[in-house]
Amino acid sequence: GAGVSQSPRYKVAKRGQDVALRCDPISGHVSLFWYQQALGQGPEFLTYFQNEAQLDKSGLPSDRFFAERPEGSVSTLKIQRTQQEDSAVYLCASSPLAATDTQYFGPGTRLTVL
Amino acid sequence: GNSVTQMEGPVTLSEEAFLTINCTYTATGYPSLFWYVQYPGEGLQLLLKATKADDKGSNKGFEATYRKETTSFHLEKGSVQVSDSAVYFCALGLSSGSARQLTFGSGTQLTVLP
Numbered sequence: 001g002a003g004v005s006q007s008p009r010y011k012v013a014k015r016g017q018d019v020a021l022r023c024d025p026i027s028g029h030v031s032l033f034w035y036q037q038a039l040g041q042g043p044e045f046l047t048y049f050q051n052e053a054q055l056d057k058s059g060l061p062s063d064r065f066f067a068e069r070p071e072g073s074v075s076t077l078k079i080q081r082t083q084q085e086d087s088a089v090y091l092c093a094s095s096p097l098a099a100t101d102t103q104y105f106g107p108g109t110r111l112t113v114l
Numbered sequence: 115g116n117s118v119t120q121m122e123g124p125v126t127l128s129e130e131a132f133l134t135i136n137c138t139y140t141a142t143g144y145p146s147l148f149w150y151v152q153y154p155g156e157g158l159q160l161l162l163k164a165t166k167a168d169d170k171g172s173n174k175g176f177e178a179t180y181r182k183e184t185t186s187f188h189l190e191k192g193s194v195q196v197s198d199s200a201v202y203f204c205a206l207g208l209s210s211g212s213a214r215q216l217t218f219g220s221g222t223q224l225t226v227l228p
Contacts, residue, residue, distance in 0.1 A: 004157075033215060042118075042203050042218030043158070056215065091158065103216060105150075105158040 002026070004106035006092050012112045013082045021077045021109045025094030032075050033103060034067055035091040043091050049075060082113045116141045120204050120219030127194055127226050135189040135222045137178075137204035145206040146214065147171075147180050147187040152201045152221075161189075161202070194226045 005024045013019050025032050031050055035043035036059075045059040051072035060067070064082075069075040079086055089110050093103040121136040139145065149161040149171070162171030167182035176191045187204060201221045207214035 035216075040220070042120075042205070042220050043216070045215045045217070048215055059215075093158075102160055102163070103214075104160075107157040 004092055004094055004104055006090075006106040006109050008109060009107065010110050010112075012114065014114055015083060016081055018078065018080045019082055019111065021079075021090050021111070023075045023077070023092030023094075023106060025073065025075070025092070026096070026104055027073075029094035029096050029104075030072075031095040031097070031103075032069055033093040033095075034075070034077050035093065036061075037089040037091055037108070039088070046077070046090075079111075082111075084113050087111055087113045116145070116206060116208060116217045118204050118206055118217055118219035120222050122220075122222070124223040124225060127224070129196055129226055129228050130193045131226075133189070133191040133194045133198075133224070135202055135204075135224070137187045137189065137219060139185050139187065139204075139206050141185075141206055141208060141217075143208055145208050147178070148205040148207065148216065149176070149178055149187070149189050150203045150205060150218075152203065154200070158203065194224075196226045196228050199224055199226045 007022045034046040037043040047067045048056040049069040064080045066078045089108040091108045092106045095103045117140045119138050146165045148163045150158045151161045162173040164171040164180035170179045178187050178189045203221045204219040205216045
């Protein structure tokens with residue numbers, strides 16, 4: 001079936017605005033991850049869900065970042081009062097089982113904060 | 115903490131040349147090791163993986179061997195093609211809440227010239 005999809009693909013926000021980024025994982029995948037990728041760097045872990053439960057949010061950089069996955073499928077990453085340092089590509093990945101190694105990545109959302 | 119150090123790029127090779135991209139890691143416990151590839155305009159794709167010491171991962175002519183004694187997972191290909199031009203990321207995975215969040219290196223840009 002379809003892979004992981006993310007929307008929007010590009011988002012421009014003025015500093016101080018709130019944004020919401022959506023991830024549609026592969027159908028039936030239990031695990032969902034969010035990563036942040038700064039320009040020229042590798043992705044960095046933000047948070048992890050197993051079904052609807054957020055089991056690890058240790059990578060969220062501040063309390064302005066919030067993620068949810070209320071029905072265990074679609075997930076939303078919300079950033080409140082955006083700052084310029086939030087500019088990055090936000091990647092979503094899903095995997096079929098809780099203990100599996102392979103994560104399947106979406107194309108990412110490129111966020112630019114002006 | 116856990117970290118991955120990759121050979122800095124960019125790397126430019128002629129078609130049919132031999133490729134090595136170095137990767138070393140620091141980790142607590144027994145990580146799985148991965149190489150992901152990001153083609154222009156596309157999302158991250160798993161290229162190959164190894165889950166324990168001395169395992170060799172291989173795919174599309176690329177190989178990497180999990181060397182615990184040198185904490186390395188170098189990527190090699192005997193004869194590169196123009197279509198291999200991409201950014202390559204080395205990553206390690208450790209269990210976290212029954213799933214494996216990934217820690218990535220900073221990526222190596224490979225350009226193959228005809």
